[in-house]
Amino acid sequence: MKSGARAGRLRAVPFLLPLFSFLLFSLAQPASTTPPPDFSAEVFEIARDLRCPVCQGESAGESNAGVAVEMRRIIAEQLAQGKSREEIQAFFVQRYGDWILSQPPARGVNLLVWLSPLLGFAALGFALWRYQAAVKARSRRSAADVSDEEIRAMESKL
Amino acid sequence: MSDKPVVQLDNEPKRTWLAYLPWLLLVVALGGVFVWGLRREDPNKLESALVGKPAPAFSLPVLQPYQARYGQEFGVRGGEGKPIILNIWASWCIPCRTEAPLLEQYAQRYGDKVLFLGINVQDQQPAALGFIEEFNLRSFPSVFDGRGRIGIDYGYYGVPETFVIDASGKVLLRHAGAVSEADLQGFLRQVGL
Numbered sequence: 171m172k173s174g175a176r177a178g179r180l181r182a183v184p185f186l187l188p189l190f191s192f193l194l195f196s197l198a199q200p201a202s203t204t205p206p207p208d209f210s211a212e213v214f215e216i217a218r219d220l221r222c223p224v225c226q227g228e229s230a231g232e233s234n235a236g237v238a239v240e241m242r243r244i245i246a247e248q249l250a251q252g253k254s255r256e257e258i259q260a261f262f263v264q265r266y267g268d269w270i271l272s273q274p275p276a277r278g279v280n281l282l283v284w285l286s287p288l289l290g291f292a293a294l295g296f297a298l299w300r301y302q303a304a305v306k307a308r309s310r311r312s313a314a315d316v317s318d319e320e321i322r323a324m325e326s327k328l
Numbered sequence: 329m330s331d332k333p334v335v336q337l338d339n340e341p342k343r344t345w346l347a348y349l350p351w352l353l354l355v356v357a358l359g360g361v362f363v364w365g366l367r368r369e370d371p372n373k374l375e376s377a378l379v380g381k382p383a384p385a386f387s388l389p390v391l392q393p394y395q396a397r398y399g400q401e402f403g404v405r406g407g408e409g410k411p412i413i414l415n416i417w418a419s420w421c422i423p424c425r426t427e428a429p430l431l432e433q434y435a436q437r438y439g440d441k442v443l444f445l446g447i448n449v450q451d452q453q454p455a456a457l458g459f460i461e462e463f464n465l466r467s468f469p470s471v472f473d474g475r476g477r478i479g480i481d482y483g484y485y486g487v488p489e490t491f492v493i494d495a496s497g498k499v500l501l502r503h504a505g506a507v508s509e510a511d512l513q514g515f516l517r518q519v520g521l
Contacts, residue, residue: 223483223486237485240480243475244480264377265377266377266483266485267377
């Protein structure tokens with residue numbers, strides 16, 4: 171009995187071994203959020219909030235495009251000069267406009283975009299409220315509100 | 329079944345078409361936004377944040393073929409006294425190949441009234457020199473900005489990109505992508521030629 175169980179376990183080894191090796195391979199991959207060792211994590215944190223100018227939908231923290239690498243280098247240099255995150259962002263906004271920020275400030279036309287979910291919810295709430303009111307009004311109708319014609323029509327069906 | 333017409337149970341007042349007007353307006357408004365979005369000249373077009381501001385000054389190493397005439401370092405420093413057409417390019421950039429002969433041709437013709445200046449960015453010097461050789465770019469100098477740092481100062485987001493700077497050193501416009509002959513003529517008109 172005991173040896174049979176061990177044999178079963180041994181038979182599983184050929185299947186488990188590749189699984190284990192795959193697991194080891196997956197562990198060998200660096201986590202995608204780990205910054206390369208050349209710049210501090212703070213550099214990447216600031217770069218992640220800036221768009222990569224030559225990419226579509228990628229931040230300067232993720233991209234390996236030449237411009238993005240240079241942007242990270244600029245961020246690292248400015249951090250070393252003791253500049254704050256806001257000052258570094260302002261540096262890029264001065265050159266690229268608000269476009270460079272992955273979260274543009276809520277003003278002007280941008281404000282409309284920021285508020286659109288609220289406006290949507292407000293419209294939805296209004297529509298629901300009107301609908302509820304209509305349903306309630308209908309349920310509150312008394313017999314007196316039903317016309318003779320309607321009663322006759324219902325009776326003919328019964 | 330009765331042959332009488334079905335009687336409406338709902339004795340709410342009948343809705344007139346006016347009740348649907350807000351919805352109609354909403355659909356028309358959304359349609360308008362949609363059409364506007366489709367008809368925009370270029371959805372990727374971005375106004376440069378520098379338009380109307382002084383062009384960032386820089387001084388960069390001159391590429392070897394132009395050193396005899398322009399010295400070791402050259403750039404935009406203000407006080408050139410004439411308009412500048414600043415072209416950011418790279419040897420690996422395909423659209424740059426279509427505009428290079430045009431730039432050379434216009435620099436030959438207007439070089440005395442306008443300073444044509446190339447900035448070679450994100451590139452290797454040998455490749456850049458090969459490009460200059462291939463298109464026989466003799467009439468305007470290019471400076472070397474291997475990492476593209478000056479490009480970032482100008483807020484570039486790709487190559488090629490061309491900036492038009494007036495005689496007082498103010499940025500008039502930025503053109504993204506290869507320039508056509510019509511573009512160049514437009515630039516020259518803008519700087520009063």
